[in-house]
Amino acid sequence: MTLIPFLARHLADGAILVTLTQAAGSTPREAGATMAVSATGAAGTIGGGQLEFHCIDMAREMLASGELARSLDIPLGPQMGQCCGGRVQVSLRRATSTDLAMQVARERAEAEARPAVLVFGAGHTGRALVEALALLPFRISLIDDRDGVLDGLPAAVTCIRMADPVAAIAAAPAGAAHVVLTHSHALDYRLTEAALQRGDAAYVGMIGSATKRARFEAGFLRSGGRREALSRLACPIGGADVDDKRPKVIAALTAAELVRSLLRKPEASRGAGAEERAGHDATA
Secondary structure (H helix, E strand, O other): OOHHHHHHHHOOOOOEEEEEEEEEOOOOOOOOOEEEEOOOOEEEOOOEHHHHHHHHHHHHHHHHHOOOEEEEEEEOOHHHOOOOOOEEEEEEEEOOHHHHHHHHHHHHHHHHOOOEEEEEOOOHHHHHHHHHHOOOOOEEEEEEOOOOOOOOOOOOEEEEEOOOOHHHHHHOOOOOEEEEOOOOHHHHHHHHHHHHHHOOOOEEEEOOOHHHHHHHHHHHHHOOOOHHHHHHEEOOOOOOOOOOOOHHHHHHHHHHHHHHHHOOOOHHHOOOHHHHOOOEOOOO
16 A cells, blocks of 8 residues: 555554655665554555664554654664665654645655656557556656557556657657657657657657668658767667567566666766665565
8 A cells, every 4th residue: 555545544543654854875765755654554665674664663652652753863884784874864753634635745746747758559568568667656658549459557557549649749748758669660760750859858769670770760861860869769679688579578678778767866966876775675
């Protein structure tokens, strides 16, 4: 269960909101990470591992005693059974209906700010891709020109039937990702050309082989496209180093490619990225 439904269910019986208010150095989550704890369960995460176990114990002590608020300053060293090396400050307080409303507003704002991913083509690979992306912090649209192919997909996916999907390229926000894998090579070429011509896409990818790419590039240049724009094209999508054409494998590789393109940190803050993801799922 996610954070908001969990809070709504346990508010009356008692729940503690656990929030990282400050995070210094290498930590498993960033400041603002929040979880909710009841007497019997928890939702959300502040990074897992011993830090999260400890905070869950503290939250349940508060529920048992009636304590309303507590602050913790925790170094993530050997005494905590973690080797991140950073330090976090944690706020624990009894959740209220106002907190629930604020979480709803925060989640809505975060959803609206997510990068847009437009997937063109609801074939086997397109469907596998949006199912993988539905678990990630993206605004996902699946666009196809055929009837009867857009059913049975996750609620996080906006399905759009368009007679001419190329129109969706012009309407896309700046910084969107465009993933092209339709039933038609001719349509693939039109969509990819339109996405590259915009010049403001965070990612443009087209399914296909080296031969398909070469044919597209030749046609793109003949029609007046600039050669430097072709350097922004990912084709084949997901890279060429894994020789496996199963739709779910291509989808997983492409999803990873999109995460790197859309969620990448600025150069100056990338150094500790691997260490900062060192948290472990407290429910494992």
